[in-house]
Amino acid sequence: MELARRDEVPAELTWDLSLIYATPEEWQADFDAVQKMADDIETQFKGKLTDPQTIVDCLAHLEELEKKAYLVGSYAELSTSVDYYNTENQERAGRFGAAMAQISSKLTFIDSEILLQPDEVIKGAIELSKGAKNYLKDLLRKKPHQLSPETEKVLAAFSQTFGAPYEIYNMAKLADMQFPSFTVNGKEYPLGYSLFEDDYEYERDTDVRRAAFKAFSDKLRQYENVTAAAYNAQVTTEKVEATVRGFKDVFDFLLFEQKVTREMYDRQIDVITERLAPHMRRYAKLIQKKYGLDEMTFADLKLPLDPDFDPKVTPEEAHKLVREGLSILGEDYVSMIDEAFEKRWIDFAKNQGKETGGFCASPYGKNSFILLSWNDRMSDVFTIAHELGHAGHFRHCNSAQSIFDTEVSGYFVEAPSTMNEVLFTDHLKQTSTDPRFRRWVLANLISNTYYHNFVTHLREAWYQREVYKIIDEGGTVNAEKLSEIFKKNLELFWGDAVVLTEGAELTWMRQPHYYMGLYSYTYSAGLTVATAAAKRIEREGQPAVEDWKKVLDAGSTLDPAGLAKLAGVDISTDGPLREAIDYIGSIIDEICALTKEIDGIEA
Numbered sequence: 001m002e003l004a005r006r007d008e009v010p011a012e013l014t015w016d017l018s019l020i021y022a023t024p025e026e027w028q029a030d031f032d033a034v035q036k037m038a039d040d041i042e043t044q045f046k047g048k049l050t051d052p053q054t055i056v057d058c059l060a061h062l063e064e065l066e067k068k069a070y071l072v073g074s075y076a077e078l079s080t081s082v083d084y085y086n087t088e089n090q091e092r093a094g095r096f097g098a099a100m101a102q103i104s105s106k107l108t109f110i111d112s113e114i115l116l117q118p119d120e121v122i123k124g125a126i127e128l129s130k131g132a133k134n135y136l137k138d139l140l141r142k143k144p145h146q147l148s149p150e151t152e153k154v155l156a157a158f159s160q161t162f163g164a165p166y167e168i169y170n171m172a173k174l175a176d177m178q179f180p181s182f183t184v185n186g187k188e189y190p191l192g193y194s195l196f197e198d199d200y201e202y203e204r205d206t207d208v209r210r211a212a213f214k215a216f217s218d219k220l221r222q223y224e225n226v227t228a229a230a231y232n233a234q235v236t237t238e239k240v241e242a243t244v245r246g247f248k249d250v251f252d253f254l255l256f257e258q259k260v261t262r263e264m265y266d267r268q269i270d271v272i273t274e275r276l277a278p279h280m281r282r283y284a285k286l287i288q289k290k291y292g293l294d295e296m297t298f299a300d301l302k303l304p305l306d307p308d309f310d311p312k313v314t315p316e317e318a319h320k321l322v323r324e325g326l327s328i329l330g331e332d333y334v335s336m337i338d339e340a341f342e343k344r345w346i347d348f349a350k351n352q353g354k355e356t357g358g359f360c361a362s363p364y365g366k367n368s369f370i371l372l373s374w375n376d377r378m379s380d381v382f383t384i385a386h387e388l389g390h391a392g393h394f395r396h397c398n399s400a401q402s403i404f405d406t407e408v409s410g411y412f413v414e415a416p417s418t419m420n421e422v423l424f425t426d427h428l429k430q431t432s433t434d435p436r437f438r439r440w441v442l443a444n445l446i447s448n449t450y451y452h453n454f455v456t457h458l459r460e461a462w463y464q465r466e467v468y469k470i471i472d473e474g475g476t477v478n479a480e481k482l483s484e485i486f487k488k489n490l491e492l493f494w495g496d497a498v499v500l501t502e503g504a505e506l507t508w509m510r511q512p513h514y515y516m517g518l519y520s521y522t523y524s525a526g527l528t529v530a531t532a533a534a535k536r537i538e539r540e541g542q543p544a545v546e547d548w549k550k551v552l553d554a555g556s557t558l559d560p561a562g563l564a565k566l567a568g569v570d571i572s573t574d575g576p577l578r579e580a581i582d583y584i585g586s587i588i589d590e591i592c593a594l595t596k597e598i599d600g601i602e603a
């Protein structure tokens with residue numbers, strides 16, 4: 001069936017961007033205003049940021065500019081995200097992008113002039129400032145790693161070149177790599193990158209699934225050397241920057257922005273690798289038995305436990321479900337959920353030119369907007385619960401903090417969203433006595449929430465750490481070495497429960513995350529805090545909910561360890577990790593027991 005055009009979908013299935021600007025004219029007025037504000041800041045402050053008061057005044061102006069620019073940008077980007085074919089949207093987003101590039105280059109003087117001041121001047125400004133205290137503290141923290149203005153300028157001039165490895169990676173993967181079709185039992189099947197990752201990995205016909213994996217891997221292998229060379233250039237560049245900026249090692253450099261210690265980072269990777277493995281091996285065995293497979297191979301790991309069970313849900317039912325499922329978070333949280341559905345924060349529509357996947361955008365000073373690929377499935381309701389977690393987070397911190405204090409560390413940012421998935425699952429499980437429904441709910445939590453964050457991305461994190469260790473000692477990596485590391489990584493985790501089909505070692509070629517620093521491990525970090533906080537809320541109720549709200553209010557005024565502590569979760573120990581892993585183990589126990597009850601299969 002052909003998808004509808006955007007102008008053909010019913011309004012009630014779309015989000016209401018007039019909540020940001022009632023008309024395009026209003027948008028235009030703010031767009032013009034932002035540019036004028038930037039000019040004014042330049043005229044008024046350039047060359048003058050030498051005393052605390054002037055610095056504070058300048059940052060107050062910048063704060064106002066950022067608030068307006070956020071709205072202007074959100075409106076432009078959100079309208080484009082649901083309708084790429086609309087030339088008016090395209091043009092608006094294009095104009096915004098160009099204007100922002102100009103504005104940010106015009107305003108680079110602010111940070112660089114402040115960084116040239118003696119510490120006392122910056123500290124004086126911190127004392128005086130209201131909204132920009134942490135902004136200034138961050139600058140002070142960066143100061144020891146700042147190079148001379150000349151050097152910074154040269155580095156900035158090379159910024160596009162520094163981005164080349166990622167560009168080359170994407171070109172190889174998305175432009176050059178053409179997948180041929182493959183044949184199984186005389187039938188031909190088309191193949192493509194997303195076709196493989198979105199469909200064939202879940203294909204129930206074992207011959208087709210495994211043949212797809214082989215065809216996919218064979219094509220990947222033809223690009224292993226160019227991909228490895230791009231990646232080696234990426235990590236070598238990071239190491240050089242770490243060294244010239246005076247960081248102890250490349251890990252310190254990459255963790256600096258996240259405000260995470262090496263210990264926290266290592267613990268995440270080591271504890272999950274060691275303690276989660278036995279549980280996941282058992283889950284793999286269960287899938288193997290359920291499908292009657294001769295052996296469990298790497299190509300079989302994504303198989304769903306009960307693909308025939310798929311309850312249908314409408315948006316109205318989704319509203320009711322998440323409303324009940326998250327009611328433990330209190331009345332004001334529930335009223336936000338009602339508002340999200342009633343005031344049309346959510347875009348359910350399916351139409352041509354709409355972005356796929358899901359996200360939540362939370363423009364400062366307004367409500368959040370949630371984009372979905374809604375397919376009437378129960379799994380879509382989990383996505384809503386997740387995205388509402390982001391909405392709830394930014395509803396709190398956007399109203400409690402200045403715009404500068406809403407840049408939450410990657411280590412923590414997925415905690416409120418994944419916590420909703422845990423709370424929602426625990427609630428949903430109790431709403432039915434149907435064992436098949438209960439098993440579906442639990443299996444969903446494992447195969448989506450935990451598998452994604454604790455297995456897929458954590459294996460990436462383990463591999464990345466090995467690569468950076470080599471780079472840190474002055475070494476380099478090539479395709480052979482990278483495959484060797486990834487194979488060892490998978491062997492370590494899956495043991496003899498999973499046969500590592502040829503091609504599994506090439507998994508290092510599949511993730512764009514490797515071009516984003518130490519990002520992969522943060523998925524599990526957010527969910528670790530989320531699990532511990534959710535369990536505390538379920539145990540203690542109101543007091544734990546109140547603490548959680550304080551955490552949401554705090555925005556980025558605290559570092560990740562401080563935020564977790566406020567929620568009653570001590571991530572300076574391995575306690576929360578062990579708790580999360582034990583919880584995963586208990587869910588897998590329950591899934592095994594239900595499978596015995598439903599199918600008579602014992603694992």
Ligand SMILES: [Zn+2]
Nearest residue numbers: 386390414417
């Ligand atoms: Zn999220």
